Amino acid sequence: MTSFSSDLPQPSGIDRAHDLPPEPITEFQTSGHTVVRGLASNEEIAAFRPTLEGLVAKMTQRVPPMDQRDTYGKAFLQAHNLWTRDEAAKKFVFSARFAKVAAELMGVDGVRLYHDQALFKEPGGGHTPWHQDQTYWPLDTNDTITMWMPLVDVPADVGTMTFANASQTHGDLGRFIIGDESEARFNDIVRELCLITRTHGAMKAGDATFHRGWTLHRAPPNPTPLLRSVMTIIWYADGTRVSNDVSGARYFDHKLWLAETPPGELAQGPLNPLLWPR
Numbered sequence: 696m697t698s699f700s701s702d703l704p705q706p707s708g709i710d711r712a713h714d715l716p717p718e719p720i721t722e723f724q725t726s727g728h729t730v731v732r733g734l735a736s737n738e739e740i741a742a743f744r745p746t747l748e749g750l751v752a753k754m755t756q757r758v759p760p761m762d763q764r765d766t767y768g769k770a771f772l773q774a775h776n777l778w779t780r781d782e783a784a785k786k787f788v789f790s791a792r793f794a795k796v797a798a799e800l801m802g803v804d805g806v807r808l809y810h811d812q813a814l815f816k817e818p819g820g821g822h823t824p825w826h827q828d829q830t831y832w833p834l835d836t837n838d839t840i841t842m843w844m845p846l847v848d849v850p851a852d853v854g855t856m857t858f859a860n861a862s863q864t865h866g867d868l869g870r871f872i873i874g875d876e877s878e879a880r881f882n883d884i885v886r887e888l889c890l891i892t893r894t895h896g897a898m899k900a901g902d903a904t905f906h907r908g909w910t911l912h913r914a915p916p917n918p919t920p921l922l923r924s925v926m927t928i929i930w931y932a933d934g935t936r937v938s939n940d941v942s943g944a945r946y947f948d949h950k951l952w953l954a955e956t957p958p959g960e961l962a963q964g965p966l967n968p969l970l971w972p973r
């Protein structure tokens with residue numbers, strides 16, 4: 696595994712390394728998800744949160760009122776690639792600390808950015824139905840990973856994600872896009888496969904869960920007045936190629952995040968910088 700060289704100036708701030716103990720690596724490798732507590736400090740979150748929340752407020756101004764949205768729309772306000780709009784957001788998303796943890800959990804030498812995504816569950820927001828992220832991702836690898844980091848403390852009554860343990864080992868479980876059908880079908884699949892479900896419970900701002908692209912997951916509704924502001928960052932192993940399947944749910948991702956790189960070619964478009972090692 697690549698590490699910071701002591702001959703070079705040591706990274707500081709949000710790039711400073713986090714020492715990952717073996718337990719989360721083992722949990723991630725077997726269960727397809729894990730939690731890393733205190734990955735960002737209170738001071739770091741306090742420094743980045745106003746920028747990130749301000750950007751999301753601007754980028755989601757036109758979202759219709761809750762009662763006019765479908766199940767997916769009620770789950771969260773969503774804003775993508777904040778890093779392209781603001782230097783501070785870029786510093787957060789390009790953090791070598793976060794990318795190195797992602798690489799270490801997957802056991803790969805390098806990771807590229809797929810995209811960032813803010814997922815803010817509003818007060819009264821609905822549940823996030825069961826789904827597999829990789830349904831949307833035209834990437835020819837299983838080495839994909841999402842970091843889900845709250846910018847606020849998330850108590851148990853707001854809730855964090857629930858994962859189906861080891862569901863990633865089954866790969867593609869049915870290509871259902873997020874919605875009522877994915878919730879119903881994956882509920883059945885969780886029962887049929889006797890998958891054990893697990894949540895990491897309440898989280899502090901700066902804690903982070905990590906999950907693989909094929910790990911089944913969901914999140915509960917938010918019955919509280921708290922805005923559950925969460926930043927996610929998605930990476931994939933350096934050297935990954937674009938999948939031959941760029942149809943259906945993957946069509947827009949191929950256009951938006953992979954610069955329509957032809958299937959079979961290396962996924963390293965202008966929006967996919969190498970973030971670890973860099």
Ligand SMILES: O=C(O)CCC(=O)C(=O)O
Nearest residue numbers: 814823828841843914927
């Ligand atoms: O934030 C949520 O409610 C769901 C997040 C999610 O599905 C993801 O990060 O892949």
